[in-house]
Amino acid sequence: MSKTAYVRTKPHLNIGTMGHVDHGKTTLTAAITKVLSERGTGTFVPFERIDRAPEEAQRGITINIAHVEYETDTRHYAHVDMPGHADYVKNMVTGAAQLDGAILVVSALDGIMPQTAEHVLLARQVGVDHIVVALNKADAVDDGEDAELTDLVELEVRDLLSAHGYGGDCVPVVRVSGLKALEGDPRWTASIEALLDAVDTYVPMPERYLDAPFLLPVENTFTITGRGTVVTGAVERGSVKVGDRVEVLGADTETVVTGLETFGKPMDSAQAGDNVALLLRGVPRDAVRRGHIVAAPGSATPSRRFSAQVYVLSAGEGGRSTPVTTGYRPQFYIRTADVVGDVDLGETAVARPGDTVTMTVELGRELPLEPGLGFAIREGGRTVGAGTVTEVFS
Numbered sequence: 001m002s003k004t005a006y007v008r009t010k011p012h013l014n015i016g017t018m019g020h021v022d023h024g025k026t027t028l029t030a031a032i033t034k035v036l037s038e039r040g041t042g043t044f045v046p047f048e049r050i051d052r053a054p055e056e057a058q059r060g061i062t063i064n065i066a067h068v069e070y071e072t073d074t075r076h077y078a079h080v081d082m083p084g085h086a087d088y089v090k091n092m093v094t095g096a097a098q099l100d101g102a103i104l105v106v107s108a109l110d111g112i113m114p115q116t117a118e119h120v121l122l123a124r125q126v127g128v129d130h131i132v133v134a135l136n137k138a139d140a141v142d143d144g145e146d147a148e149l150t151d152l153v154e155l156e157v158r159d160l161l162s163a164h165g166y167g168g169d170c171v172p173v174v175r176v177s178g179l180k181a182l183e184g185d186p187r188w189t190a191s192i193e194a195l196l197d198a199v200d201t202y203v204p205m206p207e208r209y210l211d212a213p214f215l216l217p218v219e220n221t222f223t224i225t226g227r228g229t230v231v232t233g234a235v236e237r238g239s240v241k242v243g244d245r246v247e248v249l250g251a252d253t254e255t256v257v258t259g260l261e262t263f264g265k266p267m268d269s270a271q272a273g274d275n276v277a278l279l280l281r282g283v284p285r286d287a288v289r290r291g292h293i294v295a296a297p298g299s300a301t302p303s304r305r306f307s308a309q310v311y312v313l314s315a316g317e318g319g320r321s322t323p324v325t326t327g328y329r330p331q332f333y334i335r336t337a338d339v340v341g342d343v344d345l346g347e348t349a350v351a352r353p354g355d356t357v358t359m360t361v362e363l364g365r366e367l368p369l370e371p372g373l374g375f376a377i378r379e380g381g382r383t384v385g386a387g388t389v390t391e392v393f394s
């Protein structure tokens with residue numbers, strides 16, 4: 001049986017749920033698909049199909065990012081559900097790198113927690129320009145005294161967003177209950193509708209660079225037995241068709257796209273913003289991995305050295321308590337890649353937590369870089385810096 005092709009009827013955007021562990025991102029994701037399936041514009045994806053790895057089920061946490069799709073009246077969305085646990089921030093960054101907008105899930109019971117703040121910072125760094133807040137578990141705070149506590153949580157979240165340049169006063173904050181909406185409680189299914197309306201109206205359709213040469217940062221890879229290697233990710237710019245030649249930067253190979261799908265639906269051509277799977281001819285699966293870049297041949301020049309403006313997080317923000325000096329070798333998170341890099345602080349010599357400094361970085365491997373590209377710096381499982389590329393050296 002042949003599969004039904006993807007028909008582009010509405011503008012497509014990439015959104016996702018982020019926030020601290022257990023605040024209800026996966027429950028909310030399932031609830032959104034349930035509410036929209038009842039409207040007839042989506043397919044219900046139950047909780048256990050989102051957190052489907054055995055370790056996720058056993059520990060009751062999300063580890064891998066998961067993708068679902070749905071439509072509202074005006075838009076088609078690909079939605080990434082990201083992990084909140086501190087050990088899996090790495091996977092969160094990969095998910096966030098593809099987003100046009102994010103739903104920050106904050107439990108009204110707990111308020112801002114360490115990964116709430118870390119995710120906001122990382123989202124800013126990887127280029128997420130719009131955030132909508134889901135103040136979740138609103139069912140568990142009663143309407144009396146607790147309501148004031150919820151108001152406080154809302155204020156705190158708005159302050160946090162303002163501190164990261166998200167204009168916290170204007171950000172929609174919607175009180176929801178993913179859990180009760182999943183159970184079909186009408187008061188709370190209405191809260192999910194309100195959240196989706198906020199996303200539809202507050203997150204603008206981003207500019208898509210359709211005429212630029214094709215570029216896709218690889219999020220994941222898998223094999224279809226007998227057919228070849230598939231890479232997945234969101235198209236950053238340009239477009240690609242079945243039969244096009246592409247190069248895989250990182251794997252140093254050139255090949256042909258032999259198949260193209262979005263959420264299991266074949267498509268003839270994919271364009272900037274689309275979340276796609278590309279079947280590549282003759283590429284062994286272990287040759288290509290997360291962080292590699294698939295691009296129009298010759299269109300992207302990889303480099304190793306760049307200068308950047310970097311903010312070194314303070315200890316209070318979860319960063320280091322000691323200064324950074326020349327010779328420091330943390331991991332750089334750029335698009336979906338994480339690569340080790342040598343830091344040279346030049347004449348500044350020392351960067352203290354809380355400082356903003358200029359540095360030159362020499363990466364352990366080449367990546368396509370450009371001025372304005374944001375990145376995060378991590379070390380030993382925590383985020384220690386946030387930067388922007390200012391100049392690229394060949």
Ligand SMILES: Nc1nc2c(ncn2[C@@H]2O[C@H](COP(=O)(O)OP(=O)(O)OP(=O)(O)O)[C@@H](O)[C@H]2O)c(=O)[nH]1
Nearest residue numbers: 021022023024025026027061062084137177178179
């Ligand atoms: N009362 C209440 N509990 C909720 C709500 N949403 C989620 N929960 C509960 O909170 C716990 C965590 O929910 P998850 O959806 O797994 O949280 P998560 O944010 O995806 O967690 P990670 O992905 O591991 O970071 C579960 O026990 C849920 O049933 C809600 O709206 N109200």
Ligand SMILES: [Mg+2]
Nearest residue numbers: 025026061062
């Ligand atoms: Mg989860």
